[in-house]
Amino acid sequence: KHSPGARALFTVSSRGRPCAVMAHARWFASLPTDELSKLEHQLRKVILKAVSSHDGPFPLGEWIDRRIGGEIETRRGDNGLLEIYERGKGGAVAGRAMDMSKEAFFATLAPDSFAPPEEALRDAMFEFLASWRSPELATLRDLSDFPDVKQRRNAFLPRNLPLRDWIEHRIGGEIEFRGMRGGSDIVHLTDAAKSVVVAKYQQMRMGPPPPLGPPMGPPPPMGPPPGVMGAPRGGAPGRVDKDAWFQGLPGDELLPGEVMMREVIVNWVTRSASSNRTPPRLSTSGMEPDIKRAKQDFLPSVVRLSDWIERRIGGEIELKSIGNGDHEVFLRGSAPLAAASRGRDGGRNDKNGTPDEKERFFATLPADEFSPEEEALRDALVSYLDRLSGSGVLATLQEAAQEEEISRCRREVLPKGCPVPLRDWIDRRIGGEVETQAEQGGKVIFGLRGTLPDVVGGGGGGPKRKRT
Helix, strand or coil, rough: CCCCHHHCCCCEEECCCHHHHHHHHHHHHCCCCCCCCCCHHHHHHHHHHHHHHCCCCCCCCHHHHHHHCCCCCCCCCECCCCCECCCCCCCCCCCCCCCCCHHHHCCCCCCCCCCCHHHHHHHHHHHHHCCCCCCCCCCHHHHHHHHHHHHHHHHHCCCCCCCHHHHHHCCCEEEEEEECCCCCCEEEEEEHHHHHHHHHHHHHCCCCCCCCCCCCCCCCCCCCCCCCCCCCCCCCCCCHHHHHHHHCCCCCCCCCHHHHHHHHHHHHHHHHEEEECCCCHHHHHHHCHHHHHHHHHHHCCCCHHHHHHHHHHCCCEEEEEEEECHHHHHHEECCCCCCCCCCCCCCCCCCCCCHHHHHHHHHCCCCCCCCHHHHHHHHHHHHHHCCCCCCCCCEEEHCCCCCCCHHHHHHCCCCCCCCCCCCHHHHHHCCCCCEECCCCCCCEEEEEECCCCCCCCCCCCCCCCCCC
């Protein structure tokens, strides 16, 4: 005969799964019958010590929820008894944690590090953001529906805790919500998060990522509490190095945020060209809502739009410096020639001085070293050549002189009215490193010595002076 209890071991739940009682019975049957196992001895000592140190009943389940709930979760089993699981494991309720108050749950999380399932949830979110391809910004609904995010959320967060609450409390220094679309919050990235998304994108392109993505460490600064979104965050975790940021971008394609920014800029320039006689100025691009939004969503604050255009879409968009840091913007190849108002030397219509005037100017410069102003001009020219290196585009003095940094440094060395044009200064002062050649049509190309092709018109004249 079987007792009622024994029959209960073989009952099946309404969902077709063996009841928890059956699993419990199998576990107890695996234990030694006449002694405690090593694990039981260890568990007994810990429980006895905890109970003896506390007056009254020891609230084990509540202690787990409040103190180590990020790693261990408690559930009420089919038999009404309390069960303990490693968080995110065990299939009794499809991996979902029991209901738990928001305050109690967050109190279980370490303030200076992520638990493994928490790191996995954050990593899944950045994987989604790195793979997002729509020109529109993602919403919280889009983020929540991503399969990996959904799976890891179910494994980690209590059922009654909204995903947005966890984001704001734990990674609010990386992800923010501003505005609504289709009834769902729009996801925005902080400067700190943009570099993480770029790293995740590169990681995904290179092959299978490590299990948990970026190295685990302390959580980023907490986001502002609900109701004060946009409040300033302290510290400097969001600081981004401009050169490192550009180096992190893929060399052979644009990221989704860049594709969107390129599209709105090209559309703006095309519209302006068809409706205005004068070309648009880059300084007015901030009045275009689409461009403003694309900049805010992709570019870190330390990166200027002009830098991004020249480095990333310079083959399509051309910038012409007009002074005071501003530029006219053209589709490449559509900018009008400015030979009537600009000198062939690269931007100014100063008249060349006589040979005696030039020699008197060069006599004022140090004979065996560069002045600080000359050093800055040389560095600006070489940096410009470095940026064009490998692009197949020949550098011309006319275009280089319109660069803001080169133009500024040139004015320091060769102020307006100076009898020496830029080409003569290059030939006389840094000719050992940089050479010039005149093309048919009046343009002057320049490059690191030995890199220029043979061009009709000959090379730069004058004795070459090696830099000392």
